[in-house]
Amino acid sequence: MVGTVQFGALAACIVLFVPMGLAGYHLSRNKILFFSGALFISLAVGVHLTPYFPIVTNYVSSFSSSLVLENHTSCISFLHEIVWDHHVQQPIMNKVDEKPSNVSSGFQNSWTWAKSTPVIACGFQKLGRSDASDLLNGSWVVVAGDSQARLFVLSLLELVLEPSEMELVRGDLFKRHSDYQTVIEKIGVKLDFVWAPYTANVTNLLMEYKRNRRYPDVLVMGTGLWDMLHINNASDYGVSLGLARQLVMMLLPFSSEFGNDGPVTGSISIQSPHMFWLGMPTLVESMLNTEEKREKMNFAVRNAYERELFKSKLLRQNGGPLLLLDINSLSGNCGGRCTVDGMHYDGAVYEAAIHVMLNALLVESQQRL
Structure with a gap:
């Protein structure tokens, strides 16, 4: 048409x-x-x-579709073009390592998208509480991972809930090494945080979804920090990511775009979920708070784990199904002044990641290009 x-x-x-x-x-x-x-x-x-005349119609339709796809792909690639501003402020209270503690570096960190021509053309914007609630209305959102994922959930809740409502959930959300579930009834959103510090925890979760044939609308996953500290074997980490990729593919309809070998058995009758990988942050080695962390989570080990992630073809940029929420880029560009322990960052970093995800959802649903 x-x-x-x-x-x-x-x-x-x-x-x-x-x-x-x-x-x-x-x-x-x-x-x-x-x-x-x-x-x-x-x-x-x-x-x-x-x-x-099908030949003409198909040509016109394919031409139109190629323009939409090109614009879609282009805007996705600019989502992380974010610039930072830092203002001196008094220390504030925040949450790090899953318990309340003072993590302010003495700076108020704010961000915005770069003013380059392609970024402006894509029309990215920070969504307010009302717009974010409308976008997620009626959705089941699952975030699985370690303390980085928990901070990501915190930023999402701070966006969609009133400040008075946030005070009621902080304690439950930050119970150490525990899951968290809530239903935000006024917008019909079911939000689950799943404590999954290792990739094996993520694969177990994916197998559960496949077995029950119930899939979230938005799925955000991310592992690596615990594996780096407690196992410290990049090759094994890569193998586990490969298995995770295979299970993710089973949740998606057959698509040659991701290089499947054949149709999915027990095909999914619902729309496939939007899936994201929550990347590891930039690690500031000198600021890590234990000798074990400084030894096992150094620059070389961090890069080895990053290479395994890219080699696994789990990420869309490497031919996989998951869109990267690049915490490494966001935290690295924010810099050392955005963290006091070299691992957990100021809330503005996770807030930026939330808005990257929300704008990606807008682009992918073609609500705004």
């Missing part, structure tokens, strides 16, 4: 401007009128007959 309308608009422009161009050659009025009439009739017949 869209392609036919666009073709009709093109035909109208031809009918309007071609005769005007011919008039510049001082042709007689009768010749111009005859040519204009013949051109109008030919193009009108062509527009009306186009839907009955």
Whole structure:
């Protein structure tokens, strides 16, 4: 339909401007009128007959779809183009390592999207409470991971809940090494945080979804920090990510875009979920608070784990199904002044990640390009 309308608009422009161009050659009025009439009739017949010729219709539709896909892909690639501003302030209370503690670095950290031409064209924006609630209305959102994922959930709740409501959930959310579930009845959102510090925990969760054939609308997962500290084997981490990729593919309808070998058995009758991978933060080695962390979570080990993530083809940028929420980029650009322990960052970093996710949902649903 869209392609036919666009073709009709093109035909109208031809009918309007071609005769005007011919008039510049001082042709007689009768010749111009005859040519204009013949051109109008030919193009009108062509527009009306186009839907009955599949070859033409398919060409117009594929051309229109390619433009949408190109714009969609382009905007997704600019989501993390964020710039930071830092203002000196008095220390504030926040939560780190799953318990209340003073994590302010003495700076108020704020962010915005870069003012480059492509970013402006994509129209990214910070969503207010009302818009974010409308976008997530009626959704089941699951976030699985370690303390980084818990801070991500905290930022999401701070966006959609009133401050008075937040005070009621902070204690439950930050119970050490525990899951958290809530239903935000006024917007019909079910939010689950699943304590999953290892990739094996994530794969168990995915197998549970597959077994029950119940899938969240939005699924955010991320592991690595605990594996790095307690197992410290990048190769094994890569193997576990490969298994996670296979299970993720089972939750999706068959698509050659991700290089599946065949159709999914027990196909899903519902729309496939929006899936994200919550990346690990930039680690400031000198600020890590134990000798064990400084030894096992150094720059070289962090890079080895990052390489395994890319090699696993779990991320969309490497041919996989999950869109990366690049905490490494966001935290690294915010810098050392955004953390006091070299691992957990100021709430503004996770707030930025939330808005990257929400704008990705808008782009992918083509509500705004």
